[in-house]
Amino acid sequence: MVTAISIGITLLLVLLLARPMGLYMAKAFDYETTGLDKWFLPLEKLIYGIGGIRRENQTWKQYVLAIVMSNTVMILLVFLIFRFQGSLPLNPSGIPGMEPTLAFNTAISFMTNTNLQHYSGESGLSYLSQMVAIVFMMFAAPATALAAVIAFIRGMAGKPLGNFFVDLTRSITRILLPISFAAALVFIALGVPQTLEPTAVATTVEGAAQEIARGPVASFLSIKELGNNGGGYFGVNSAHPLENPNALSNMLQILLMLLVTTATPFTYGKMVGNAKQGRVLFVSMAMMFIVFLGISLTAEYAGNPALNALGIQHEQGSMEGKEVRFGVAQSSLYSVVTTASETGAVNTMHDTLTPIGGLIALSNMMLNTVFGGMGAGFLNVLMYTMIAVFLSGLMVGRTPEFLGKKIEGKEMKLIAVTMLFTPILILAPTALALFTNADTISNPGYHGLTQVMYEYTSSAANNGSGFEGLGDATPFWNISTGIVMFLGRYLSLVTLLAVAGSLAAKKAVPETAGTFRTDTGLFAAVFLGTVLIVGALTFFPAIVLGPVAEQLTLTP
Amino acid sequence: MSLFLISVRCTLILMLLFGLGYNLLVTGIAQGLMPGKADGSLIYNRNNELVGSELIGQAFADPKYFTGRVSSIDYNGAGSGTPNYAPSNEDMIKRTAEAVEAWKTDNPDVPVGELPIDLITNSGSGLDPHISPEAAEAQIPRISKLTGIAETQLADLVRKHTSGRQLGFLGEPTVNVLKLNLELDAKMNQ
Structure with a gap:
């Protein structure tokens, strides 16, 4: 009962925040003069001036090129900081430079909003790297994705796509910075440290020496959650008591993870001038979310049959890899939220989830449409929307239209190719790793397959959580996941912005009584069917061999 | 100006403003307003020696203390982590079975049916x-026997260090093991 109330209230807050936030975002990206300018324009002008940014509209090709070029430059500079952090300032604990393949992996990981971590923050990064490299990218990466989805929406609305550098700047100054600044102060009040002092050394009650790692955690934590980044300051991420001290800090993290991604459908509805369509997409995604959450909670409360058979008191559910202050309810909720929003922060070890709990986390990432990560998730949703429109058009035998634009061969070819990226990026490397690097798997049996598949799913979907038992700090894993993360991010950005460019150039067809409406319950059902059928057909065999087989072997 | 140059200049200014500036600003405010929490909620004893952090657990090997969760890293706060055992992992099933046997020897008065899963x-x-x-309650009979402190007194102590759900509905009820043992330690030395 308490579980239901706590989850109900948390989700109610998410719901209440989504629409106002969505409308605020629509305003933040409006190039006309708005009342917000007097707050943000001075800082933005400074950035435009030093960056040499001219505020002019770009074509879709220029926009894509700006994304790829700027992100590549950022990856290179951050790579250099990681390599030379040993001789750079702000390194009180004396941490050495990073190994090259690990620096390659980490720089791509944070630029692509993935935050897969093959290092441990306490021992692998200096305070300078945590701030100037990691936190910088935690702003720049989600801002890039948000800019891309806004450009896409502008294209669909038949407006000019805008300017990438202006959108990048506005994403940070008007959305990411003010909210993460305020949230950081709240986190400190709740017990999250924010200090430049080195690791503390205590003498315990029993007389042993205990080291306690700390650092500027709170400012890191708020942008990690708000930007759907997910990389932990500490190795175990938000399971660490200093990165998530209590249930209140846990709830704030959940709200931050869902804030922008649940608001985006409303921003979309506002910008294309069809609020109802935005609501239909929001409700469709919320339905998938609730069903997945219900399954995960049931599985985690049922616990591990093999342990329950020992005759112990197991009312709490499955507690291996979980923290007492969160228990099963807040851990399970967090695991569903972090994979739905492609954040990748964890407050429980996903490797230790029950097979079905792990399956839900995996499915969220494979579908990548249950809200999804900042910007990138909603791009994916719009892609599935167009597939649904196309299929409906085929069924009734008319040229499909979406927002008054005809969807034709050119767009569908681009979308069909985009749809293939994720399964190829997940399944092909999984097969390769199983053949060549099976010795890095830590848990034997069917679970081992899930470990490998989870790593690449998380990379391709730019999530970043892991089944952390995997021995992934090797050149093979660093390089292969680095490539998967990079392609998982930029391939679909390019093809989908091409679709936007093509749609923007089309003349709008007037709506008639015969137009297939895309803002109705019927369309929501078609959309959900498309997402689930495409997802299920692609990944079903692999899922049966992994988590489903493991669950069947768990009888005591 | 070329796209490359704009990219480099943008990157540098964003690194400076939002990498360095943002972090240092928050650190300055935190250190000014809430230094105790900002430094990691550290606990000092009467002689002003650091004994730990109220947010970080400690290893208690002596059975006269309350023991906390299993920790594969032995509560070394320089790092963090778990063995990441899958539910089907044989080593994990073996470890828990052994913990149950050890419980039977160390706590003969408390049946296994009352051993909560978070302890193993x-x-x-x-x-x-x-x-x-x-x-915590399940450990009271053992600690009472070893320390000579009455079970009712220990139960009071546990109650004192129990926090309910936050705001009455969020999270789970918890007992802070370090704070509980610090007070237990003071009682034993009386």
């Missing part, structure tokens, strides 16, 4: 400062 499972961080109230 590894926490997510390896640094969990809490156990469930039931897990």
Whole structure:
């Protein structure tokens, strides 16, 4: 009962925040003069001036090129900081430079909003790297994705796509910075440290020496959650008591993870001038979310049959890899939220989830449409929307239209190719790793397959959580996941912005009584069917061999 | 100006403003307003020696203390982590079975049916400062026998260090093991 109330209230807050936030975002990206300018324009002008940014509209090709070029430059500079952090300032604990393949992996990981971590923050990064490299990218990466989805929406609305550098700047100054600044102060009040002092050394009650790692955690934590980044300051991420001290800090993290991604459908509805369509997409995604959450909670409360058979008191559910202050309810909720929003922060070890709990986390990432990560998730949703429109058009035998634009061969070819990226990026490397690097798997049996598949799913979907038992700090894993993360991010950005460019150039067809409406319950059902059928057909065999087989072997 | 140059200049200014500036600003405010929390909620004893952090668990090997969660890293706060055992992992099933046997020897007065699962499972961080109230209560008979402190007194102590759900509905009830043992320690030395 308490579980239901706590989850109900948390989700109610998410719901209440989504629409106002969505409308605020629509305003933040409006190039006309708005009342917000007097707050943000001075800082933005400074950035435009030093960056040499001219505020002019770009074509879709220029926009894509700006994304790829700027992100590549950022990856290179951050790579250099990681390599030379040993001789750079702000390194009180004396941490050495990073190994090259690990620096390659980490720089791509944070630029692509993935935050897969093959290092441990306490021992692998200096305070300078945590701030100037990691936190910088935690702003720049989600801002890039948000800019891309806004450009896409502008294209669909038949407006000019805008300017990438202006959108990048506005994403940070008007959305990411003010909210993460305020949230950081709240986190400190709740017990999250924010200090430049080195690791503390205590003498315990029993007389042993205990080291306690700390650092500027709170400012890191708020942008990690708000930007759907997910990389932990500490190795175990938000399971660490200093990165998530209590249930209140846990709830704030959940709200931050869902804030922008649940608001985006409303921003979309506002910008294309069809609020109802935005609501239909929001409700469709919320339905998938609730069903997945219900399954995960049931599985985690049922616990591990093999342990329950020992005759112990197991009312709490499955507690291996979980923290007492969160228990099963807040851990399970967090695991569903972090994979739905492609954040990748964890407050429980996903490797230790029950097979079905792990399956839900995996499915969220494979579908990548249950809200999804900042910007990138909603791009994916719009892609599935167009597939649904196309299929409906085929069924009734008319040229499909979406927002008054005809969807034709050119767009569908681009979308069909985009749809293939994720399964190829997940399944092909999984097969390769199983053949060549099976010795890095830590848990034997069917679970081992899930470990490998989870790593690449998380990379391709730019999530970043892991089944952390995997021995992934090797050149093979660093390089292969680095490539998967990079392609998982930029391939679909390019093809989908091409679709936007093509749609923007089309003349709008007037709506008639015969137009297939895309803002109705019927369309929501078609959309959900498309997402689930495409997802299920692609990944079903692999899922049966992994988590489903493991669950069947768990009888005591 | 070429796209490359704009990219480099943008990157540098964003690094400076939002990498360095943002972090230092928040650090300055935190150190000015809430230094205790900002430094990691550290606990000092009467002689002003650091004994730990109220948010970080400690290893208690002596059975006269309350013990916390299983920690594969032995509560070394320089790092954090777990063995990441899958539910089907043989080593984990063996470890828990052994913990149950050890419980029977060390706590003959409390049947296994009253041993809560959080006491024999590894926490997510390896640094969990809490156990469930039931897990603390289950240890009272053993500690009373070893220290000579009455069970009712120990029960009072546990109650004192139990925190309910936050705002009445969020999270789980917890007992802070370090704070509980610090007070137990003071009682033993009286």
